[in-house]
Amino acid sequence: MVNVLAPGTTGRARAPETAGRRAADARGRARRRQAVVAYLFLAPALLFFAVFLVLPLGFALLLSMSRWAGFDLGGIDPVGLDNFARLFADGSTFLAPVLTNTLLFALGTVALALAGSLLVATCIDKLRFQGLWRTLYFLPIVTTVVAVGNVWKYMYEPGGLVNGVLNAAGLGSVAFLQDPDTALPAVVVVQAWASVGSAVLILTAGLKSVPGSYYEAAALDGAGPLTVFVRITLPLLRPSLLFVCITQFLTGLQSFALIVVMTKGGPGDATDVAALEMYRQAFSYGDWGTASAAAFVLFVVVLAVTLVQLWIFRRKGEDA
Amino acid sequence: MRRRRFPWVSYLVVVAGAVLTVVPFLDMVMTSFKGPGEAGRLPYRFLPEAFGLANYRAAIGQLNLPVLFRNSLVATALITGSVLLTSSLAGYALAKLRFRGRDFVFRLVLSTMMFPPFLFFVPHFLILVHWPLAGGNDLFGRGGAGLTVSIVALTMPFLVSGFGIFLMRQFVVAIPDEVLEAARIDGAGEFTVWWRIVVPQTKPVLVTLGLLTFVDAWNEYIWALLVSTADPDVMTLPVGIQLLQDYVDPARTMPVVMAGLVLSILPVLVLFLLLQKHYVRGVMLSGLK
Numbered sequence: 001m002v003n004v005l006a007p008g009t010t011g012r013a014r015a016p017e018t019a020g021r022r023a024a025d026a027r028g029r030a031r032r033r034q035a036v037v038a039y040l041f042l043a044p045a046l047l048f049f050a051v052f053l054v055l056p057l058g059f060a061l062l063l064s065m066s067r068w069a070g071f072d073l074g075g076i077d078p079v080g081l082d083n084f085a086r087l088f089a090d091g092s093t094f095l096a097p098v099l100t101n102t103l104l105f106a107l108g109t110v111a112l113a114l115a116g117s118l119l120v121a122t123c124i125d126k127l128r129f130q131g132l133w134r135t136l137y138f139l140p141i142v143t144t145v146v147a148v149g150n151v152w153k154y155m156y157e158p159g160g161l162v163n164g165v166l167n168a169a170g171l172g173s174v175a176f177l178q179d180p181d182t183a184l185p186a187v188v189v190v191q192a193w194a195s196v197g198s199a200v201l202i203l204t205a206g207l208k209s210v211p212g213s214y215y216e217a218a219a220l221d222g223a224g225p226l227t228v229f230v231r232i233t234l235p236l237l238r239p240s241l242l243f244v245c246i247t248q249f250l251t252g253l254q255s256f257a258l259i260v261v262m263t264k265g266g267p268g269d270a271t272d273v274a275a276l277e278m279y280r281q282a283f284s285y286g287d288w289g290t291a292s293a294a295a296f297v298l299f300v301v302v303l304a305v306t307l308v309q310l311w312i313f314r315r316k317g318e319d320a
Numbered sequence: 321m322r323r324r325r326f327p328w329v330s331y332l333v334v335v336a337g338a339v340l341t342v343v344p345f346l347d348m349v350m351t352s353f354k355g356p357g358e359a360g361r362l363p364y365r366f367l368p369e370a371f372g373l374a375n376y377r378a379a380i381g382q383l384n385l386p387v388l389f390r391n392s393l394v395a396t397a398l399i400t401g402s403v404l405l406t407s408s409l410a411g412y413a414l415a416k417l418r419f420r421g422r423d424f425v426f427r428l429v430l431s432t433m434m435f436p437p438f439l440f441f442v443p444h445f446l447i448l449v450h451w452p453l454a455g456g457n458d459l460f461g462r463g464g465a466g467l468t469v470s471i472v473a474l475t476m477p478f479l480v481s482g483f484g485i486f487l488m489r490q491f492v493v494a495i496p497d498e499v500l501e502a503a504r505i506d507g508a509g510e511f512t513v514w515w516r517i518v519v520p521q522t523k524p525v526l527v528t529l530g531l532l533t534f535v536d537a538w539n540e541y542i543w544a545l546l547v548s549t550a551d552p553d554v555m556t557l558p559v560g561i562q563l564l565q566d567y568v569d570p571a572r573t574m575p576v577v578m579a580g581l582v583l584s585i586l587p588v589l590v591l592f593l594l595l596q597k598h599y600v601r602g603v604m605l606s607g608l609k
Contacts, residue, residue: 035419037510041409042425048406048480053432056443063442073450120337123330135596136338139345142592142599144539146558147581150565151348154574157360161347164364193341198603205604254436257541261562275438282442283546295439302436 064292083293093269094277094294102273102298105188105259106252112192113248114241117199122233124200125207134204137197145194149261152190153177177263180270187271191258195251199244206240207233239313246309253302274298352376352578359574375579383580387553388560392538392584395474395556399537402479404530411488412518416500417510426489432482444477445546468550477543478536483606484529491525492518524598531595532602538588557584 039046064084067077087094124133140148155161156176163173176186210233218228234241256276259265265272265280275298282291346366351359352375353368379385413419414426451457451466467473495518503513519526541558548555555563561580564573592599 031418034417034510038413038417038419038422041413041417041510041514044406045410045429045480045485046425049428049432049482051447052440052444052477052480053435056440056447057435059443059446060439063446116337119333123327123333126327126330127334133334133338134600135593137341138592138596138600139341139589141603142535142539142588143345143585144558144588145541146562147348147585148344150562150577150581151344154351154359154578155344155347159360159362159364161343161364161366164366167363193344196337196341201600201603250436254438256438260542260545278438279441279542283445283549288442288446291442295442299436299439303434306434 060292060295063288064296065289067289069286079289083289084297086290087293087297093272094274094297097269098272098274098277099297101184101269101271102253102275104184105191105271105273106249108185108188109191109195109252110245110248112188113195113199114244116192116196117203117244118237118241120196121200121203121207122229124204130204134197134201137200139197140194141197143194145257146261148190148194149258152193153262156186178267180267183263183267183270187259187262190262191252191255194258195248199248202244203237203240206237210236242312246305246312250302250305250309253298253305274301348578349582351575352582354575356572356575375575376583378576379580379583382576383560383564385557385560385580385583388555388557388584391471391474391554392556394471395544395554396534396537398472398475399478400530400533402475403481403484403533404526406480407484407488407529408519408522408526409514410485411490411492412514414485414489415492416495416497416518429482429485429489433486440477441542441546444543448473448476448547449550468547469554470551471554473547473551474544474554474556475537478533478540481533484533487525487529487605488522491522495521527595528598528602528605531591531599532606534591535588535599 062076065078065080065082067079067082069075086092120137124130127133157163158173158175162176167173174182176182214232214236215228218232223231254275256273256279259271259273259276260279263271265276274294278291278294278298281287281294350366350368353371353373355369355372355374358369410429414422414429445468448467457466467476499517500513503517508516539558540556541562544556544559545562548559557580561577561584564580565577
């Protein structure tokens with residue numbers, strides 16, 4: 001390695017301003033070298049973002065306004081906003097049922113996961129061995145969607161566990177995934193089941209930050225458990241609840257792997273959601289233009305929800 | 321203070337929830353032991369008639385499990401190694417090195433987290449298919465299958481993580497400047513500073529990031545499915561097992577599928593149980609999964 005300080009030692013005998021300039025030069029060189037090193041360290045990431053973020057976004061935007069058979073890059077045929085227009089045209093299935101399914105899927109997941117995790121989190125807070133419970137509730141999160149989807153698909157079968165329980169209770173069997181009316185709720189239950197664990201984690205952390213003195217004061221005033229929950233726990237937990245709500249909603253809008261595994265969008269298009277529709281347009285029908293247009297429509301929805309989230313939390317930050 | 325009563329209701333709720341969470345896993349394990357014709361038979365029975373290992377043998381044979389395991393492991397290891405390396409290097413540069421454009425690059429990294437993954441399935445696939453001078457392609461990406469016919473294709477869209485860089489930067493910032501400056505005065509170059517000081521100091525968060533990345537990569541399904549349709553040789557565990565489920569008579573193969581699933585989720589479950597504190601911290605840091 002070159003010792004940048006070496007010339008400075010000989011310069012000590014010379015006029016002070018020369019030495020000062022040399023020191024400044026050395027500092028400048030060190031700074032320039034730091035910049036070179038910094039960009040060297042950042043190079044893999046920047047290169048990656050150029051090829052796998054900027055380029056694909058531009059490419060997808062181009063495709064969303066083109067018709068293309070997918071072979072020769074020269075054969076991309078620009079068609080303006082035709083792909084978007086066709087998505088929203090009369091008789092298109094994109095608005096209904098695909099987008100409505102997407103919203104129902106996301107909302108249903110949020111509602112179920114929130115109710116379940118709120119109940120569990122407030123109860124866990126009073127127990128010992130919280131680590132053990134958390135471990136159990138976390139199991140679905142570290143399990144691949146293929147395992148989760150297949151186990152539940154099997155449990156929903158006529159000879160599976162869910163119908164076994166129904167039959168044992170004297171009820172008739174339900175063809176959960178084959179009936180268009182029950183397929184979407186059945187998938188929602190699985191998605192909620194798989195996401196309760198992380199929601200419990202966030203809410204438990206939120207509960208820990210509620211001062212114990214609030215509960216003691218409420219107990220002195222003779223408040224019952226329900227009053228304490230509604231008047232103290234819920235309001236103080238609001239930031240955590242809001243966070244779980246929005247992030248879960250965003251995940252719900254985008255996820256389709258579970259549906260690919262369990263129903264492939266069927267029966268009919270009862271469980272077809274936007275991201276799955278995009279996937280099928282592209283990889284089943286080779287309609288890259290429509291697929292890209294659908295992706296951007298969903299992206300706009302996701303972006304809008306994200307901006308609402310940022311806005312809410314920024315406002316919260318100013319209040320505090 | 322008054323002695324608190326034993327929280328019966330809370331126990332009831334938490335135990336009921338835990339049972340609901342665990343029962344599907346138990347059902348998977350029980351089904352994996354059931355004999356031919358036993359799974360799906362009415363009335364439903366939770367326990368198998370006998371605990372035989374026939375389904376596990378069948379899973380290993382029919383599913384080509386050793387190859388699937390190898391592919392999953394290679395892809396996961398490549399992704400995890402790359403994410404750790406690039407996040408740590410970039411995080412250090414953004415936290416502690418002074419250079420023009422630092423704020424811009426940091427903002428760029430933050431903005432990458434805004435784009436949802438579904439936006440990229442189509443363009444990523446097309447970019448890999450038309451990768452110039454690979455897999456029989458010419459300079460303009462025509463003629464062949466591009467990079468899709470290699471195990472690298474499984475990993476490429478996941479090699480760098482905006483969240484990973486952000487996370488590492490937040491933790492490297494906390495290292496005192498004096499420590500780094502002292503090393504530099506001792507003649508250490510930036511690479512040495514990074515390797516000798518930054519990496520050891522950020523070991524816990526590296527474990528967290530590595531674990532999160534490992535679990536995600538091991539469980540990834542949609543992208544692996546796309547790449548595997550182009551080249552069955554690079555099939556991963558989730559894709560291979562789902563394929564068996566899709567194409568063979570479900571009633572007969574369900575126990576075999578379950579056996580394959582049990583084997584495929586074991587590595588991640590063991591890793592999670594050993595390092596769960598790190599994993600839980602990771603979920604807290606990344607928000608929700």
